[in-house]
Amino acid sequence: MAITAKDVADLRARTGAGMMDCKKALEEADGDITRAIEILRTKGITKAEKRAGRSASEGRIVVKLADHGQTASIVEVNSETDFVARNDEFGTVAHSLAEHVFADSALDSAVHNAAESTLLGQAFHNDASQTVGDVVKAASARTGENVVLRRFARFATDGVIGHYVHFNGKVAAVVDVTGANNDAARELAKSVAEHIAAGVPRVPYGVTRDDVPKAFVDKEREIFAAQAKESGKPDNIIAKMVEGQVNKLYAEAALMEQEWVRDPNIRIRQLVEQKSKEGGAPLAIRRFVRYQMGEE
8 A cells, every 4th residue: 555644744743763664664664554553663663763852962983993904984873871972882883883894995084973874774784674763773772772883984095094092982093194004004004093092282183283273273263362362462573472372273173293292302204214214215194083981
């Protein structure tokens, strides 16, 4: 029988499931709403959907790195409580999602909002009868909490990828270093990943000054100028004070200009130069991603 919009709306009202899930269930049940409800309950969809409004601020960040060190994926999977996040079954799901992203050779970037991507609709890598979204919803049903795949990234490089995951799975970083795939490059990638994960003096906006948003710098410049004017000094002195503050800002916001967390006497650009000499090839930090649980 034909499935009408009213049928879908009625099932949604009774179960709280998503519109597409309701439509699929009704089609599978030949329009029988009672049977459709049973289908949704069997799949755990109604249980999961009703929890969707609850905050998922705990979870795990997982990184998968290829043996050759040139491909990596990182995912943040959220739960409501740390108790569930530390559960082995939740960990298995998180690792499986990282493996799915890792296997997607069409992806070579960071996705900041998984809900707005096509990933959730993809056939799951080790069970084509399910989508990635189905796997996440099933995890919600099994754990009794709102489980969310929040964000993910996959990098592939002709250089080397370094990564760091904090012991509690709450902070992680992945770094793409180009120019060579040797010991020096691997050491650099690992050291920079650890540095970025530490977030000292702050999490960098990007690799170089050019990567720091102009709007952010302009706003800070306005604030510095207003503060400098309070000193009552001449305009030429104020201009120098402001530029000094802006340069200090870049030293905190641009990765290459930051002081290395392991040795404040060395900036990251100097560490890159040092490792380039050691490896006999010019190295460069191409990109990075850093995830911290609960950050906006």
